[in-house]
Amino acid sequence: xxxxxxxxxxxxxxxxxxxxxxxxxxxxxxxxxxxxxxxxxxxxxxxxxxxxxxxxxxxxxxxxxxxxxxxxxxxxxxxxxxxxxxxxxxxxxxxxxxxx
Amino acid sequence: xxxxxxxxxxxxxxxxxxxxxxxxxxxxxxxxxxxxxxxxxxxxxxxxxxxxxxxxxxxxxxxxxxxxxxxxxxxxxxxxxxxxxxxxxxxxxxxxxxxxxxxxxxxxxxxxxxxxxxxxxxxxxxxxxxxxxxxxxxxxxxxxxxxxxxxxxxxxxxxxxxxxxxxxxxxxxxxxxxxxxxxxxxxxxxxxxxxxxxxxxxxxxxxxxxxxxxxxxxxxxxxxxxxxxxxxxxxxxxxxxxxxxxxxxxxxxxxxxxxxxxxxxxxxxxxxxxxxxxxxxxxxxxxxxxxxxxxxxxxxxxxxxxxxxxxxxxxxxxxxxxxxxxxxxxxxxxxxxxxxxxxxxxxxxxxxxxxxxxxxxxxxxxxxxxxxxxxxxxxxxxxxxxxxxxxxxxxxxxxxxxxxxxxxxxxxxxxxxxxxxxxxx
Numbered sequence: 002x003x004x005x006x007x008x009x010x011x012x013x014x015x016x017x018x019x020x021x022x023x024x025x026x027x028x029x030x031x032x033x034x035x036x037x038x039x040x041x042x043x044x045x046x047x048x049x050x051x052x053x054x055x056x057x058x059x060x061x062x063x064x065x066x067x068x069x070x071x072x073x074x075x076x077x078x079x080x081x082x083x084x085x086x087x088x089x090x091x092x093x094x095x096x097x098x099x100x101x
Numbered sequence: 102x103x104x105x106x107x108x109x110x111x112x113x114x115x116x117x118x119x120x121x122x123x124x125x126x127x128x129x130x131x132x133x134x135x136x137x138x139x140x141x142x143x144x145x146x147x148x149x150x151x152x153x154x155x156x157x158x159x160x161x162x163x164x165x166x167x168x169x170x171x172x173x174x175x176x177x178x179x180x181x182x183x184x185x186x187x188x189x190x191x192x193x194x195x196x197x198x199x200x201x202x203x204x205x206x207x208x209x210x211x212x213x214x215x216x217x218x219x220x221x222x223x224x225x226x227x228x229x230x231x232x233x234x235x236x237x238x239x240x241x242x243x244x245x246x247x248x249x250x251x252x253x254x255x256x257x258x259x260x261x262x263x264x265x266x267x268x269x270x271x272x273x274x275x276x277x278x279x280x281x282x283x284x285x286x287x288x289x290x291x292x293x294x295x296x297x298x299x300x301x302x303x304x305x306x307x308x309x310x311x312x313x314x315x316x317x318x319x320x321x322x323x324x325x326x327x328x329x330x331x332x333x334x335x336x337x338x339x340x341x342x343x344x345x346x347x348x349x350x351x352x353x354x355x356x357x358x359x360x361x362x363x364x365x366x367x368x369x370x371x372x373x374x375x376x377x378x379x380x381x382x383x384x385x386x387x388x389x390x391x392x393x394x395x396x397x398x399x400x401x402x403x404x405x406x407x408x409x410x411x412x413x414x415x416x417x418x419x420x421x422x423x424x425x426x427x428x429x430x431x432x433x434x435x436x437x438x439x440x441x442x443x444x445x446x447x448x449x450x451x452x453x454x455x456x457x458x459x460x461x462x463x464x465x466x467x468x469x470x471x472x473x474x475x476x477x478x479x480x481x482x483x484x485x486x487x488x489x490x491x492x493x494x495x496x497x498x499x500x501x502x503x504x505x506x507x508x509x510x511x512x513x514x515x516x517x518x519x520x521x522x523x524x525x526x
Contacts, residue, residue: 007347012332012340013265013302014176014203015315020325024317 022076027061031079034096035072041091045069055083055092109283114272115285117245118184119209121252123154124292131159131170134187136222137274138212142183164189168196168207175205176314178304179257182207187214187228194232194381200267201236203314204302206259207225207267208252209237211386212278215474223475224274226388226440229416232269236341238348239417241388242272243373245282251414253287257295257296257355261483264348265302266341268512271295271416273389275475287363289458295362301305345418350505371420372427373412376402380409381432382487383464385453387413388476390437390471397483408487413449428453429460436468437483437506446470446503465494470505482506 006045043052045068056066063073064083072083084092112120120139124128132142148154159174161167164185175181185193190211200207215225224300233239238258242248244499247304248270255268272278303314318334325331349371356370367373373391376398377383391412402407411427438447445451450468457463467490471480475514485508 009340009341009343010263010347012336014205015332015337016303016312017314017316017325017328017331018310018312019316024319095285 024051026075027059027073028073031077032097033079033080033081034074034077034097035079035081035083035092036095037072038091038093039069041089043089043091052088054086055086057085058086102274108428109285110453111281112245112249112275113140113279113281114142114248115184115212115279116144116241116246117249118252118270118272119148120284120286121211121249122175122182122208123148124156124286124289125180125182125253125256125296126319127156127182129159129171129181130156130183131167131174131181132160132185133161133164133167135164135186135189135279136354137224138184138186138189138210141210141212142277145269146387150351161480162482164192165195167186168193168200168209171207172196172200172203172205175200175207175301176300176303177306178301178316180260180299181205182210182252183257184212187216188214190228190232191216191517197232197235197237197267199315200343202310202337204265204344206256206265206268206299206301208255208259209267209378210248210252210268211271214274221474224389224439225473226271226526227473229269229271230440230442233417233448236266236345237417238264238266238268238345238352238415240268240270240414241416242270242277243388243392243412244413245277245280246365247367248272248277248368249284249286250359253296254352254359254370256353257358258348258352259420260296260299260301261351262300262302264344264351265346266344272386276389276392285365292360293432295359305322306404321343349415349418349420349423367414368412369423371415373410373414374427375410375412377409377411380407382406382408382491383428383431383434384408384410384437384483384487385412385413385434385449386437387416387449388439393478393480394437394483397480397487400480401484401487406487406491419456424453424456425460428457428464431464432465435463435487435496436466437471437478437486438468439470439472440480441470441473441503447457465490468491468499468503470503471507475481479507506510 053066056064063077065071081094130145159170171181205328213224213226213229215221216227240251251270259268321333353370360366386394394410436450438449442448446469469486
């Protein structure tokens, strides 16, 4: 048995540290973008770290667990899951206007 | 071969597989019941309940989830095994290339079964052959001892640092899965000696490092900061192919180690032969069909035909180079497929043709389809196949039609589907 690895034996499964923007700026994929109505948002109204369903359920981890929550639109694909999960309907999807 | 039959236990093929998984000490099993595999995981559940196996049994709602759980468990550094059949394997299909692509040493036991429609629970190799292009190592077994032994070897092969690949161990549903035979179960200490603890290349349970598997992988190589330049998809898949090609050597090495330690061997670990050396005519088959062919060799030799057998054990990676060397001087090869690549011909047949392509005096190769959906494979069919092949070779009239042996269309002379249902009222 040899301990010298051949080139291809150095390549196994793709185990890597997560990096922001792995597949480029995926925000450009969206046709709609989420907008938070801060008057309804639970952590904003209560001033406490609470709810954060949007942060928890976002599949792209672009929503921050902060007061107020913020959304990184450069990477938000516009799936709309946050609008479904928000218990007080504070998030709505708006058309993305494309500059001609 | 076997010098300790008095120490044998009488086991079904399914239970032989379950005992192997117990003795390699799998840490996680996730499975979903499907005939004829179910007794494998039922037995494992019993072992866990009785305290004979310290493993987590994860109950899931489908085979897709079963393999997804296995993938996740394996990626956290655990030794993982499971079992399935037919449509269970087809439902796992989506997860199969993720398993091999991540180079996870998971073992699936496959009690082979035909694919619907129409609904059938009986054996053929249709399920086994459908996954040949996803990067798994694939073995086919001929008896229950071989199921047990191949499982022990499979983990050692899969976990070898030169291999890192998942393995599927196939055996015929019912014919082996539910038939009892003597099986020698080795001492736990010897199994532990043979199979050292898993040293996995991935261990996501180490949370001191934040890491993940499978970020989006681009067509090109690229820089990832502190990780340096990382491969693109093309390099990962090249490495997978090379690992498969290279694994043939390790499969033989592990087989020989096993034979030295336990005194049981299976040909060269890639294929088994019988009555081979002086034979002009070779029957080429796999699993239950090869077992049946062993019975007809003497009958054909009594008639003056020098017939031998090659029983394929390693289906992927395909041992093309070794088969080419083995078969280059033979005159006639008759391939019996208990499967069919629909729209073409039997898969064993066309793969063997491809392996022997370009030989100067290439053997005449003729394939037949037998035993789909559990139809008995009989001596008469195999003898008929050999005779038909020899006739076609003599007349140089190679039939391009896919020929089935054992069809009983003549029993159906009154059957007409168009009127059948109208008359039943």
